[in-house]
Amino acid sequence: MSCDFLALAQPGVQKLSPYVPGKPVEELARELDLDPQSIVKLASNENPLGPSPKVLDAVRAQLDELTRYPDGNGFVLKQKLAQRCGVGIEQVTLGNGSNDILELVARAYLAPGLNAVFSEHAFAVYPIATQAVGAQAKAVAAKQWGHDLDAMLAAIDANTRVVFIANPNNPTGTWFGASALEQFLAAVPEHVLVVLDEAYIEYADDGELPDGLAFMGSHPNLLVSRTFSKAYGLAALRVGYAICSAQIADVLNRVRQPFNVNSLALAAACAALDDRAYLARSRASNAAGMQQLEAGFKELGLEWIPSKGNFIAVDFGRDAAPINQALLRDGVIVRPVAGYGMPTFLRVSIGTEAENFRFLDALCKALGR
Numbered sequence: 001m002s003c004d005f006l007a008l009a010q011p012g013v014q015k016l017s018p019y020v021p022g023k024p025v026e027e028l029a030r031e032l033d034l035d036p037q038s039i040v041k042l043a044s045n046e047n048p049l050g051p052s053p054k055v056l057d058a059v060r061a062q063l064d065e066l067t068r069y070p071d072g073n074g075f076v077l078k079q080k081l082a083q084r085c086g087v088g089i090e091q092v093t094l095g096n097g098s099n100d101i102l103e104l105v106a107r108a109y110l111a112p113g114l115n116a117v118f119s120e121h122a123f124a125v126y127p128i129a130t131q132a133v134g135a136q137a138k139a140v141a142a143k144q145w146g147h148d149l150d151a152m153l154a155a156i157d158a159n160t161r162v163v164f165i166a167n168p169n170n171p172t173g174t175w176f177g178a179s180a181l182e183q184f185l186a187a188v189p190e191h192v193l194v195v196l197d198e199a200y201i202e203y204a205d206d207g208e209l210p211d212g213l214a215f216m217g218s219h220p221n222l223l224v225s226r227t228f229s230k231a232y233g234l235a236a237l238r239v240g241y242a243i244c245s246a247q248i249a250d251v252l253n254r255v256r257q258p259f260n261v262n263s264l265a266l267a268a269a270c271a272a273l274d275d276r277a278y279l280a281r282s283r284a285s286n287a288a289g290m291q292q293l294e295a296g297f298k299e300l301g302l303e304w305i306p307s308k309g310n311f312i313a314v315d316f317g318r319d320a321a322p323i324n325q326a327l328l329r330d331g332v333i334v335r336p337v338a339g340y341g342m343p344t345f346l347r348v349s350i351g352t353e354a355e356n357f358r359f360l361d362a363l364c365k366a367l368g369r
């Protein structure tokens with residue numbers, strides 16, 4: 001008889017389910033024999049504008065160097081980010097996506113007997129990163145779909161080393177303001193590392209969301225993680241970063257894979273930071289698309305959770321799986337969020353005007369209107 005290698009996995013891993021990504025366009029095209037061009041994917045909070053032409057030029061210019069290892073220290077990108085964020089270069093850590101940052105934190109600071117606190121309906125990677133290193137994942141009940149920061153504070157115990165908070169949160173789109181963040185940071189024990197996940201911060205207008213970096217000086221236990229996957233439109237290249245104290249950055253650097261960010265991603269991220277017009281277009285397109293979807297939901301008599309991200313969770317008040325199936329048959333991919341404890345919702349990423357229209361049209365049909 002062969003060994004049961006599931007039973008041999010460490011207990012935290014045995015209890016995990018794999019991350020479920022948005023359904024790829026090619027997969028649905030194969031399954032339904034559809035033209036991939038006719039499919040609309042609004043399932044992974046990707047930037048519908050496509051990459052900036054300046055980024056494409058930077059990537060092309062880098063292609064001749066593929067035989068070389070990338071700069072393992074990512075010096076040029078780190079320097080740019082440090083300047084942009086108003087911190088020292090020794091406070092910047094690059095990640096293979098900000099996902100990588102979350103894992104570096106877990107590997108460096110969590111272990112069996114320790115725990116991480118995060119919210120119900122929060123990003124699926126928090127429990128994965130936590131349990132992968134044998135630590136306990138403490139999910140705290142949400143309040144009106146958002147983080148209940150007081151309850152999260154109360155959940156912190158002597159074995160808590162990390163708190164993950166997302167602002168805005170994915171998949172709910174909920175957010176908290178500067179005073180709530182300030183009070184939370186003031187009350188968190190100073191040995192607990194607060195990971196403030198700001199994956200969507202670039203979509204917010206000035207002052208709409210607190211800028212985590214503004215709290216860095218007064219809270220050495222704060223780490224802000226950001227990504228190039230969303231507003232900068234580089235999801236495929238996998239690049240994110242953390243801003244934190246030089247000491248925490250040094251610790252993360254000890255467990256970091258030596259060449260975790262590849263050379264195309266480094267070049268692309270540098271060019272993306274320089275293309276401020278692209279970012280402004282992303283923000284404007286997202287704001288318009290959000291209004292378009294909200295207006296469509298209103299017309300259909302649907303409820304939704306107000307969102308500060310590039311996505312919106314819409315509530316059907318009943319099992320959303322059949323509606324998702326109908327949308328798929330019509331070539332529209334959105335994200336079911338039953339796995340996030342939201343079985344009556346679908347999460348829809350904001351697309352271009354035409355994509356949003358196509359989705360709303362398919363939704364009308366799916367609802368029999």
Ligand SMILES: *Cc1c(COP(=O)(O)O)cnc(C)c1O
Nearest residue numbers: 097098099123170199227229240
């Ligand atoms: C998309 C997302 C990320 C970032 O993912 P990467 O592509 O790995 O940078 C991080 N946190 C949240 C909450 C997200 O939604």
